[in-house]
Amino acid sequence: MKLAYWMYAGPAHIGTLRVASSFKNVHGIMHAPLGDDYFNVMRSMLERERDFTPVTASIVDRYVLARGSQEKVVENITRKDKEEKPDLIVLTPTCTSSILQEDLQNFIRRAQASTDSDILLADVNHYRVNEFQAADRTLEQIISFYVRSNPNEIVQTKKPSANILGIFTLGFHHQHDCREIYRLLKDLGIEINLVIPEGCAVTDLKKLTKAWINIVPYREIGLMAAKFLEKEYKMPYISTTPMGLVETAAWIRQICKQTNSQMDYEQYIDHQTRFVSQAAWFSRSIDCQNLTGKKALVFGDATHAAAITKILVREMGINVCCAGTYCQHDGDWFREQVQAFCDQVLITDDHTRVGNMIAEIEPAAIFGTQMERHVGKRLDIPCGVISAPIHIQNFPLSYRPFLGYEGTNQIADLVYNSFTLGMEDHLLEIFGGHDVKTVITKNLSTDLIWESSAMEELQKIPGFVRNRIKRNTEKFARSRKLEKITVEVMYAAKEALGA
Amino acid sequence: MCSTLKFECETGNYHTFCPISCVAWLYQKISDSFFLVIGTKTCGYFLQNALGVMIFAEPRYAMAELEEGDISAQLHDFDELKRLCFQIHQDRNPSVIVWIGTCTTEIIKMDLEGMAPKIEQMIGCPIIVARANGLDYAFTQGEDTVLAAMAHRCPEYHQNHPNLVLFGSLPNTVANQLTGELANQGIHVSGWLPESRYEELPELGPGVFVCGVNPFLSRTATTLMRRRKCQLIGAPFPIGPDGTRAWIEKICQVLNIQPQNLDQRENSIWESLQPYISLIKGRSVFFMGDNLLEISLARFLVRCGMIVYEIGIPYMDKRFQASELSLLEKTCQQMNVSLPRIVEKPDNYNQVQRIRSLQPDLVITGLAHSNPLEARGITTKWSVEFTFAQIHGFTNARDILELVTRPLRRNNHLKDLGWSDLVQDSSLI
Numbered sequence: 046m047k048l049a050y051w052m053y054a055g056p057a058h059i060g061t062l063r064v065a066s067s068f069k070n071v072h073g074i075m076h077a078p079l080g081d082d083y084f085n086v087m088r089s090m091l092e093r094e095r096d097f098t099p100v101t102a103s104i105v106d107r108y109v110l111a112r113g114s115q116e117k118v119v120e121n122i123t124r125k126d127k128e129e130k131p132d133l134i135v136l137t138p139t140c141t142s143s144i145l146q147e148d149l150q151n152f153i154r155r156a157q158a159s160t161d162s163d164i165l166l167a168d169v170n171h172y173r174v175n176e177f178q179a180a181d182r183t184l185e186q187i188i189s190f191y192v193r194s195n196p197n198e199i200v201q202t203k204k205p206s207a208n209i210l211g212i213f214t215l216g217f218h219h220q221h222d223c224r225e226i227y228r229l230l231k232d233l234g235i236e237i238n239l240v241i242p243e244g245c246a247v248t249d250l251k252k253l254t255k256a257w258i259n260i261v262p263y264r265e266i267g268l269m270a271a272k273f274l275e276k277e278y279k280m281p282y283i284s285t286t287p288m289g290l291v292e293t294a295a296w297i298r299q300i301c302k303q304t305n306s307q308m309d310y311e312q313y314i315d316h317q318t319r320f321v322s323q324a325a326w327f328s329r330s331i332d333c334q335n336l337t338g339k340k341a342l343v344f345g346d347a348t349h350a351a352a353i354t355k356i357l358v359r360e361m362g363i364n365v366c367c368a369g370t371y372c373q374h375d376g377d378w379f380r381e382q383v384q385a386f387c388d389q390v391l392i393t394d395d396h397t398r399v400g401n402m403i404a405e406i407e408p409a410a411i412f413g414t415q416m417e418r419h420v421g422k423r424l425d426i427p428c429g430v431i432s433a434p435i436h437i438q439n440f441p442l443s444y445r446p447f448l449g450y451e452g453t454n455q456i457a458d459l460v461y462n463s464f465t466l467g468m469e470d471h472l473l474e475i476f477g478g479h480d481v482k483t484v485i486t487k488n489l490s491t492d493l494i495w496e497s498s499a500m501e502e503l504q505k506i507p508g509f510v511r512n513r514i515k516r517n518t519e520k521f522a523r524s525r526k527l528e529k530i531t532v533e534v535m536y537a538a539k540e541a542l543g544a
Numbered sequence: 545m546c547s548t549l550k551f552e553c554e555t556g557n558y559h560t561f562c563p564i565s566c567v568a569w570l571y572q573k574i575s576d577s578f579f580l581v582i583g584t585k586t587c588g589y590f591l592q593n594a595l596g597v598m599i600f601a602e603p604r605y606a607m608a609e610l611e612e613g614d615i616s617a618q619l620h621d622f623d624e625l626k627r628l629c630f631q632i633h634q635d636r637n638p639s640v641i642v643w644i645g646t647c648t649t650e651i652i653k654m655d656l657e658g659m660a661p662k663i664e665q666m667i668g669c670p671i672i673v674a675r676a677n678g679l680d681y682a683f684t685q686g687e688d689t690v691l692a693a694m695a696h697r698c699p700e701y702h703q704n705h706p707n708l709v710l711f712g713s714l715p716n717t718v719a720n721q722l723t724g725e726l727a728n729q730g731i732h733v734s735g736w737l738p739e740s741r742y743e744e745l746p747e748l749g750p751g752v753f754v755c756g757v758n759p760f761l762s763r764t765a766t767t768l769m770r771r772r773k774c775q776l777i778g779a780p781f782p783i784g785p786d787g788t789r790a791w792i793e794k795i796c797q798v799l800n801i802q803p804q805n806l807d808q809r810e811n812s813i814w815e816s817l818q819p820y821i822s823l824i825k826g827r828s829v830f831f832m833g834d835n836l837l838e839i840s841l842a843r844f845l846v847r848c849g850m851i852v853y854e855i856g857i858p859y860m861d862k863r864f865q866a867s868e869l870s871l872l873e874k875t876c877q878q879m880n881v882s883l884p885r886i887v888e889k890p891d892n893y894n895q896v897q898r899i900r901s902l903q904p905d906l907v908i909t910g911l912a913h914s915n916p917l918e919a920r921g922i923t924t925k926w927s928v929e930f931t932f933a934q935i936h937g938f939t940n941a942r943d944i945l946e947l948v949t950r951p952l953r954r955n956n957h958l959k960d961l962g963w964s965d966l967v968q969d970s971s972l973i
Binding site: 046047048049050051052055056058059077078079080081082083085086087089090093094095096097098101102104105106107110121128139140141144145171172173175 | 560586
């Protein structure tokens with residue numbers, strides 16, 4: 046048993062339902078107790094979805110517990126088949142049904158006799174995998190089911206084309222990213238064969254192998270399917286995430302090489318980087334000098350945290366003290382990606398460890414999930430949200446991709462706005478801040494005495510760094526076994542700690 | 545027009561919150577408590593998303609997240625729970641720890657009731673067990689299971705003269721308002737179950753009258769009667785001025801007191817509600833049903849002049865709600881409207897078909913259906929708000945109508961713009 050208040054990744058069935066409900070005309074049925082259909086609320090509220098979420102529960106209640114589901118699951122499947130006429134019904138187990146150990150596969154076999162829809166049992170174990178792993182697996186499962194059931198030789202498209210794997214409902218800025226990728230590919234003369242699963246009909250999956258390549262923008266979901274298609278159908282895939290100028294360029298090069306592109310893509314990259322995207326110029330402009338060496342902490346899913354870390358360090362000259370991810374199953378990849386770019390790597394799904402790390406490092410800005418945003422609020426540190434888990438405000442209506450060249454502009458804005466603005470920073474330092482708030486002691490220091498002149502000096506320090514200065518000075522005083530803090534001690538501390 | 549209420553029962557395929565959501569309001573109400581939900585990631589994910597920002601405020605609740613080792617009994621559940629409770633006791637020092645049993649603890653038959661007294665003794669802090677699981681209960685019934693368990697911990701009442709205890713968790717201001725209304729009639733409320741501190745639980749026993757303030761408290765009522773030998777006052781619930789008046793009258797009647805000035809009090813409230821009533825008079829409403837407040841709200845809205853097509857409700861205790869049901873019947877006759885159909889364990893799919901053919905002016909429903917219905921031009925109000933808003937007593941009647949009329953007022957502003965139907969394929973509805 047684990048004492049927990051909060052989690053970064055949801056339970057397995059959420060991943061399966063995200064895949065199922067992203068496809069067009071696919072219905073998810075959960076074998077679950079009353080109240081477990083909270084997924085519908087999230088989709089309807091966060092995505093502001095206009096349509097009824099195609100997910101129902103086959104309710105597990107006291108009777109089911111006593112007698113087994115018997116006809117109930119079969120009835121629910123045949124009923125949905127009649128009502129909604131879906132192409133595919135995905136039956137998904139939940140934590141509850143995992144331990145009931147009913148033979149769900151058998152229910153499916155029986156239901157198949159009387160339905161027109163295809164039926165699949167999601168192959169996920171609640172206690173072994175999380176939301177992302179389950180989504181990854183379910184996507185592979187559905188794709189392999191439909192590709193395999195059409196064994197006819199399929200001819201590649203005449204012009205180079207690509208599938209995009211892993212655009213989902215409830216994904217972080219997925220819709221915007223998808224549009225941006227589409228634009229990029231169009232520039233490169235590459236057609237989109239299928240976008241999977243968002244808005245894709247499973248009946249179209251038989252066309253999947255017509256594409257020349259598969260593109261997996263996010264590592265968390267889609268990689269398994271891409272690997273399967275590479276192994277079975279020799280389709281190459283590109284799993285680089287085109288986030289940031291350097292990575293977008295690398296992504297374009299890989300795609301063009303894989304498709305034997307005849308175009309002068311280096312020139313395209315150069316033009317886009319220097320003149321279409323504003324990010325390269327922006328980080329060179331004098332305004333951005335103030336960001337040099339500022340401390341930041343990055344935390345999120347593996348894809349976003351790694352990409353943002355690289356952008357901050359490589360493209361903006363910011364010092365990332367700590368980069369971390371909650372995707373523990375992908376920890377090795379993450380470590381390898383960011384090791385050279387940050388002081389330390391944190392791989393954990395315990396939000397209190399992340400919070401403690403932030404408190405310890407006291408970065409000038411955080412780039413993380415909604416949880417880090419709240420930690421930032423408490424510690425008075427600004428935070429840009431770069432990854433799920435997210436709230437409704439992270440489903441913006443306006444065009445906000447993180448990928449591609451427009452994505453670099455969006456990220457530059459996000460980063461810049463998260464730090465206290467440059468000139469303001471200077472003025473605050475010179476004139477001692479706008480506020481006259483007294484020092485709030487958030488820490489345990491009661492053993493040290495602040496001389497009144499030192500206290501006065503402390504008041505002159507801008508509010509947003511005052512606590513840090515105070516803590517650093519006290520840390521310094523303790524290390525020197527000083528009981529009284531004078532102005533001199535403050536200056537000595539500043540010199541010693543660079544605070 | 546039928547003259548008696550008709551009850552139907554459907555398939556139970558409906559959307560509602562899991563009953564563990566009761567920790568959200570109960571940990572805030574009982575300020576020295578700590579709620580430990582013994583369940584899986586699914587439970588945790590629900591709480592984290594449903595409770596939203598509350599999570600970040602260091603709440604006095606946590607998950608004891610069951611892992612594979614717990615399910616397969618490789619780990620000893622007693623030791624595990626003991627370890628967690630020791631930790632909670634040390635870090636937070638609560639006056640009571642409430643264990644919330646979930647579906648998983650039911651299925652693996654974890655003997656929470658057996659373990660609690662032993663661990664309670666070892667750590668020296670009371671542990672209460674409530675089985676608020678989705679196998680047996682819906683949404684607000686979670687509170688019912690917690691209060692029923694808490695009723696056993698109330699001290700014994702030893703005096704001779706009769707006493708009145710109210711049960712149901714209400715925000716402190718609302719509890720004070722209701723206590724005040726009864727004080728106006730010369731009735732002293734000797735305590736509430738729950739009070740805002742666990743250590744202040746009221747005395748119970750023979751000679752104590754008890755009265756509920758919420759319609760979903762039937763287990764608590766049963767426990768108070770059978771186990772604590774209290775006398776239950778079966779009254780309509782103090783929701784809306786009509787309900788509040790009937791509630792006070794019934795308590796007065798049982799305690800042999802002649803109510804004073806109730807007429808004026810009720811009328812002046814109705815007077816102040818007129819602007820809202822003129823907005824909803826003659827309009828129709830459809831309750832999809834998810835929180836058990838439906839009968840009381842429907843009765844109040846009928847009295848406001850609305851026409852109720854259907855009252856969906858997760859569970860209908862006809863005995864505990866008897867007075868409320870008969871007040872609903874009476875109100876319908878008085879307002880000269882037909883009686884609504886009451887659908888227990890509704891089927892949301894069928895309900896959407898009925899909504900499609902009835903085209904009600906307002907649908908009161910959960911968050912899963914609100915946006916899709918709005919996109920199809922059906923005005924909705926989400927039902928969960930009624931659970932979290934202050935709706936009890938004379939004073940708060942306005943808040944109910946504020947909620948009910950808000951979507952109507954909003955849509956009034958937008959109605960001439962010509963874009964109320966916002967789905968491309970509107971064949972579904």
